Amino acid sequence: MNSCSIIMATKVGSPEARHLAAKVRTWLEKRNCSVFTVDHPYEIPLEVMQDCQPDLIIVLGGDGTILRVVRAMLDQGAPFVGVNLGKVGFLAEISPTIWQKQLSRIFRSAFRVSRRLVLDYRIVRQEGESITGAAINELVISRGELARLISLDLESSQGTLQCIRADGLIFSTPTGSTAYCISAGGPLVHPEMQGIILTPVCVFLHDFKPLVMPASEKFTIRVCPDSPEAYITVDGQTGYVLNAGDVLMVSRHARDLKLLMCEEQGFIAKLSTKRFFVRG
Numbered sequence: 001m002n003s004c005s006i007i008m009a010t011k012v013g014s015p016e017a018r019h020l021a022a023k024v025r026t027w028l029e030k031r032n033c034s035v036f037t038v039d040h041p042y043e044i045p046l047e048v049m050q051d052c053q054p055d056l057i058i059v060l061g062g063d064g065t066i067l068r069v070v071r072a073m074l075d076q077g078a079p080f081v082g083v084n085l086g087k088v089g090f091l092a093e094i095s096p097t098i099w100q101k102q103l104s105r106i107f108r109s110a111f112r113v114s115r116r117l118v119l120d121y122r123i124v125r126q127e128g129e130s131i132t133g134a135a136i137n138e139l140v141i142s143r144g145e146l147a148r149l150i151s152l153d154l155e156s157s158q159g160t161l162q163c164i165r166a167d168g169l170i171f172s173t174p175t176g177s178t179a180y181c182i183s184a185g186g187p188l189v190h191p192e193m194q195g196i197i198l199t200p201v202c203v204f205l206h207d208f209k210p211l212v213m214p215a216s217e218k219f220t221i222r223v224c225p226d227s228p229e230a231y232i233t234v235d236g237q238t239g240y241v242l243n244a245g246d247v248l249m250v251s252r253h254a255r256d257l258k259l260l261m262c263e264e265q266g267f268i269a270k271l272s273t274k275r276f277f278v279r280g
Contacts, residue, residue, distance in 0.1 A: 017060040020099075066091045071234075103262075113259070114261050119251070121232075135235055137179045137235045138179060143230060149167065151163065166206075171196060223246050
């Protein structure tokens, strides 16, 4: 990677991220890179987004920051790499202590691109309003303020699955299988696999097991007329109310997430590092 254009997004309100970003920017500019630094993706001026076609997007923060930035900048088509300033760091590849060494590997093209499936969703209200967006980890349909089961009609492009009553239903990407999915009893899935994971949450009087479906599947979820108010949450960060009669459509997004991987640690090794496997 020689001369290039880079967007660098930092965790909102983090002095640590801003301080490190200044060092990284100086390092990049010495390598003839044009760098646009922002505290949050939505603060990028429209003219910058129109004029800048980035070769790389660097995110300084934890997984939560990376999720927000990716959703905002997915349509840029550029690969992402994260500098881990958080606690978990499943998505962040670069260490804040040896970032020069790791970025140097990227500039020597000593990296690979990990392509990750992204979910596309569309909410259609009874009155005709439509809400669209992308989810990197998961879409969660959950019950509202009252502790009452929600009722959902679930269909796939292969036909009707079933009507379920439960506390909720999770649509996960393989990347998101290590998040809410596994906590709710769903499977761990290699992040580069092409599939959509369905995991019920406290299903009632049904034997609905976690299910992995092909990435080509399209799902339609209807909130049943007798169901109480439900919520849909995107990556644990953005939420919308779902009323009886509203329809949610879920499918594969037109764009994949492209993550640069400059270390050769495999998925199983990473799970072990994150203590998913604890030996007695």
